[in-house]
Amino acid sequence: xxxxxxxxxxxxxxxxxxxxxxxxxxxxxxxxxxxxxxxxxxxxxxxxxxxxxxxxxxxxxxxxxxxxxxxxxxxxxx
Numbered sequence: 001x002x003x004x005x006x007x008x009x010x011x012x013x014x015x016x017x018x019x020x021x022x023x024x025x026x027x028x029x030x031x032x033x034x035x036x037x038x039x040x041x042x043x044x045x046x047x048x049x050x051x052x053x054x055x056x057x058x059x060x061x062x063x064x065x066x067x068x069x070x071x072x073x074x075x076x077x078x
Contacts, residue, residue: 003030005052038064
């Protein structure tokens with residue numbers, strides 16, 4: 001599963017792990033990605049979305065219909 005949110009576009013960031021002696025090594029900050037299934041009443045079917053935690057909160061706030069419309073406007077497939 002790709003570490004990318006379909007709604008918000010959140011993807012991995014990169015930075016450094018800094019040890020006590022201040023030596024640095026590269027690391028990756030992954031978003032909190034979850035797979036969620038929602039009922040889409042307008043199409044009469046379930047859709048499975050890959051969302052970050054912030055994306056899940058956004059769907060709760062604006063509703064699944066508007067969220068799917070945003071994903072499709074960005075060129076995403078649902």
